[in-house]
Amino acid sequence: MISEILKKYEPKKENLLSILHDVQESSGKNYVSTESVLEIGKFLGMTRSEINGVMTFYTMLSEEPRGKYIIRICVSAPCHVAGSVSVKEELKKVLGIDVGETTGDGLFTLEESACLGVCDIAPAMMVGKDVYGGLDGHKIKKIISEYRSRK
Amino acid sequence: MNVTKIKVGMASCGIAAGAAPVFKALSDKFGGKVEKTGCIGMCYREPIVEVLGDDGSSVIYGDINEKRTAELIAIIENEEVRKEWAVFIKGAPEFEQSLYNSKQVKIVMRNLGRINPESLDEYIAAGGWEALKKTLAGTPENLIEDMIRSGLRGRGGAGFPTGLKWKFARASDSDKKYLICNADEGDPGAFMDRSVLEGDPHSVLEGMAIAGFAIGSDTGFIYVRAEYPLAIKRLEIAVSQARNAGYLGKNIFGKGFDFNIELKKGAGAFVCGEETALMRSIEGNRGMPTLKPPFPAQSGLWRKPTNINNVETFANVPWIVLNGWEKYAAIGTEKSKGTKVFALTGKIKNTGTVEVPMGITLREVIFDIGGGIRNDKKFKAVQIGGPSGGCIPASLLDVPVDYDSLNRTGAIMGSGGMVVMDENTCMVDVARFFLNFVVEESCGKCTFCRLGNKRMLEILTRITEGKGKESDIEELEKLAGQVRNGSLCGLGQTAPNPVLTSIKYFRDEYIAHIKEKKCPSHVCKSLLSFTIDAGKCTGCTLCARNCPVKAVEGEVKKPHLIEQAKCIKCGKCYDVCRFDAVIKD
Ligand SMILES: Cc1cc2nc3c(=O)[nH]c(=O)nc-3n(C[C@H](O)[C@H](O)[C@H](O)COP(=O)(O)O)c2cc1C
Numbered sequence: 129m130i131s132e133i134l135k136k137y138e139p140k141k142e143n144l145l146s147i148l149h150d151v152q153e154s155s156g157k158n159y160v161s162t163e164s165v166l167e168i169g170k171f172l173g174m175t176r177s178e179i180n181g182v183m184t185f186y187t188m189l190s191e192e193p194r195g196k197y198i199i200r201i202c203v204s205a206p207c208h209v210a211g212s213v214s215v216k217e218e219l220k221k222v223l224g225i226d227v228g229e230t231t232g233d234g235l236f237t238l239e240e241s242a243c244l245g246v247c248d249i250a251p252a253m254m255v256g257k258d259v260y261g262g263l264d265g266h267k268i269k270k271i272i273s274e275y276r277s278r279k
Numbered sequence: 280m281n282v283t284k285i286k287v288g289m290a291s292c293g294i295a296a297g298a299a300p301v302f303k304a305l306s307d308k309f310g311g312k313v314e315k316t317g318c319i320g321m322c323y324r325e326p327i328v329e330v331l332g333d334d335g336s337s338v339i340y341g342d343i344n345e346k347r348t349a350e351l352i353a354i355i356e357n358e359e360v361r362k363e364w365a366v367f368i369k370g371a372p373e374f375e376q377s378l379y380n381s382k383q384v385k386i387v388m389r390n391l392g393r394i395n396p397e398s399l400d401e402y403i404a405a406g407g408w409e410a411l412k413k414t415l416a417g418t419p420e421n422l423i424e425d426m427i428r429s430g431l432r433g434r435g436g437a438g439f440p441t442g443l444k445w446k447f448a449r450a451s452d453s454d455k456k457y458l459i460c461n462a463d464e465g466d467p468g469a470f471m472d473r474s475v476l477e478g479d480p481h482s483v484l485e486g487m488a489i490a491g492f493a494i495g496s497d498t499g500f501i502y503v504r505a506e507y508p509l510a511i512k513r514l515e516i517a518v519s520q521a522r523n524a525g526y527l528g529k530n531i532f533g534k535g536f537d538f539n540i541e542l543k544k545g546a547g548a549f550v551c552g553e554e555t556a557l558m559r560s561i562e563g564n565r566g567m568p569t570l571k572p573p574f575p576a577q578s579g580l581w582r583k584p585t586n587i588n589n590v591e592t593f594a595n596v597p598w599i600v601l602n603g604w605e606k607y608a609a610i611g612t613e614k615s616k617g618t619k620v621f622a623l624t625g626k627i628k629n630t631g632t633v634e635v636p637m638g639i640t641l642r643e644v645i646f647d648i649g650g651g652i653r654n655d656k657k658f659k660a661v662q663i664g665g666p667s668g669g670c671i672p673a674s675l676l677d678v679p680v681d682y683d684s685l686n687r688t689g690a691i692m693g694s695g696g697m698v699v700m701d702e703n704t705c706m707v708d709v710a711r712f713f714l715n716f717v718v719e720e721s722c723g724k725c726t727f728c729r730l731g732n733k734r735m736l737e738i739l740t741r742i743t744e745g746k747g748k749e750s751d752i753e754e755l756e757k758l759a760g761q762v763r764n765g766s767l768c769g770l771g772q773t774a775p776n777p778v779l780t781s782i783k784y785f786r787d788e789y790i791a792h793i794k795e796k797k798c799p800s801h802v803c804k805s806l807l808s809f810t811i812d813a814g815k816c817t818g819c820t821l822c823a824r825n826c827p828v829k830a831v832e833g834e835v836k837k838p839h840l841i842e843q844a845k846c847i848k849c850g851k852c853y854d855v856c857r858f859d860a861v862i863k864d
Binding site: 252 | 566625
């Protein structure tokens, strides 16, 4: 699978972030495994620690397996003012996990995010690549159960 | 009248408000007449649908949820107009002359909500790619002169004159030069760039191509944050359309000019919006800022001369080329020309994006266009310029919006986020919030940014917990000076601004927290106390039943009492009491 991704790119260091994004997305578990890191390293002529150094700098990249869907709850000022704290509590309750954890079924990982740039619909969150706003307890339950039934 | 087109606002704000099912229902009914468009700025009325007729008529409807769609379909079929739902009707004075519309000037947002962002044809029909054609018929030198004369200044925050920046990059001698569009928009409360990228991506590409010609570059990069998947998708579509049509690529318009654009995605690091960090990130490194000089114009990406501008800066460029620098320079103040897009958020009625001429007052933006404060509460402050900016109080609402006037307040123009706060906002808490952001986003390279900000955060946290000392304000001011002077990049240099401006304008709130151990806005929990007014309490037991920690005691039909040692200050009792008997202080 990784080799399919690498084929799209020239072996240049500038493609590292794009490759990491692609590998992470296709992993199904939103992470870049050690084996993948080694393979990418071979392709780009970079050491494992060089790549790890880059990965740890960026909050959206992970070396640990995560859920199929990353839920990013926006905790920046406009969402804070609009009540993101109670949205976060509600999410924790509905998912039964804390921030930074993954649900037992491997479906969701809950993360806090810097401004998602959709402050006009605060409080907001992203599930995978989809944006949801104007959140309250009722809406959160509905959204999560939709994803659960999607599987 | 025949309906010729139906446009559904499908930017992130519209989609999140439920525009997708509306789009589908309308498409099922009216087929190809239904199109996507970007956000016209009225995010507070999404989902938005515009109905256009062959007689030139246009009615824009707001709040078109799934329920209303069926009715809207009937309205369209019967060729009626539903005035109560309309947010705009072409030709109707009550809309055209409303303060919301008449005080705005749309240059950057000229196509937002008007064209389909995924259609090259519609961009061309709106005059798109004409500016590049006109540019290529002239010389880079004249173009740069015109850009300098237009007075356009960078919209990414620092406000450096764009033409001058291009001139420096042009003057740098090199076999290879790069052009970068900074689309890393990370300021909390800012979404102007997202709106432009989602609603009119071609205008940014065209601005970049023109800049490429100016400085002598054939390679452009757009560095866009990964939090904006829809913007990325629409940019990808636009780039491939422009390539296929020959607006990007080799020998553009047969004039021997080559220019290509590649997208680079960020991965969640705020500091990468800073230009030197951004270039390190494109190169595939950790996004750490580096010392300037050398400036990017001399040594930037891969140490080659590089010109970097913001999304909004580029979106202005084609308009200036087509309409002439004179027309642009005629808008605004002496030193701040043209318009600025702002994102209005917080406790304001009309949240969304607005574009206003420079020199307009904050009062006009917040009250005339923004509609004032939600629930008719009192205005307390507007946070402008994000974590580098400051909090401006009511007494300064008549300050004109231009670079120099805003700098004088201690805030900055910044990228364009305006977070409006009402009387229920605690300014110490806000300062703490912005500082917390900086502490989390500091890359850790400079000691003062890494540790000084943390120290300041500790002090602010202490104050909000009622453990502040009288020397704390002074200590904050001292640390602020050290962080400002001891940091390499703009992140640290400006990080103390929100704290300093809140001390400057809301010192009494700090003092109330420190000396009286009170939060005047009743926000800081540790400083709150809940008590029951025995005269008003009817003993209905509602509060006792709702208290999660069983801190309310008392018999039925007799006044209740809150046991302070148990109380966790959640405010449930205050919220549920029907007799105003719970006192929050
Ligand atoms: C911490 C930090 C974050 C920044 N983030 C952004 C950003 O998200 N977008 C942007 O255009 N400029 C940002 N800037 C400003 C850029 O460094 C640079 O000045 C700008 O891209 C230049 O473009 P302009 O001249 O068109 O404004 C940031 C600066 C700092 C110090």
